[in-house]
């Protein structure tokens with residue numbers, strides 16, 4: 001039954017994707033969008049791109065490096081500049097290689113007094129090595145992590161900039177997770193505990209219990225070319241209604257080629273730990289069971305040259321629209 005239920009929309013979207021399969025798909029998206037009246041402010045993809053570049057310009061944001069410390073300061077300053085209430089959650093954590101790191105989760109809130117809230121998160125750390133690079137001699141080298149890290153944070157910064165200019169009807173919390181991507185490639189623990197150290201740390205802390213948001217949206221690799229966001233099993237199981245809401249909005253406002261109605265298997269990402277903390281949370285991530293992750297995932301080519309503003313726009317506008325459509329009871 002479940003498979004049949006998902007099959008129809010999947011086929012429809014595949015058929016649509018086939019029709020729109022020209023390289024100019026963003027033009028089609030634009031044409032559709034003009035008929036749609038957005039309640040959210042216009043998400044500026046150029047601005048988001050610049051926020052990604054600013055992070056990459058620090059160098060790889062690897063825990064316990066100067067680039068990491070400098071970028072943490074930059075992100076907090078930016079969010080403060082945009083009028084958010086910013087705080088830092090710190091702690092000492094040990095990575096699988098036995099090293100200790102000072103963890104920095106960055107929290108930013110708008111409209112703190114509002115009870116009805118939405119949470120949007122992304123990891124800001126960079127994986128210390130490009131262990132998926134096709135060239136085996138490069139696999140212990142750091143990489144820019146423009147998509148895997150900087151893109152989700154860039155979308156959040158642009159959303160914060162927009163929220164400062166026009167408040168939505170709900171409060172908004174952002175969390176930038178540290179140490180998501182320092183996991184062991186062959187982690188065979190059931191919950192892959194060497195990954196997502198920042199969100200694990202937060203989920204076990206008192207911060208996760210205070211004034212819980214209605215739901216959460218995690219962004220990961222939302223800036224790659226030809227991105228397809230599928231609906232992973234964890235998101236569907238814990239937060240099926242949120243998946244439907246966000247995907248339907250994405251399709252309605254012109255981003256059907258990104259928000260595809262295709263399911264995927266269980267993904268370990270920061271949304272897992274938000275869900276464990278009792279907040280239904282989805283993952284918007286460039287992944288499919290067929291093609292795997294973003295093509296340059298954990299390789300030297302995850303750089304600014306391979307970021308696509310159209311993808312940043314699709315993810316950013318869809319999440320922004322989702323937030324601005326919320327009409328909580330007063």
Ligand SMILES: [Zn+2]
Pocket residue numbers: 127148181298
């Ligand atoms: Zn990663």
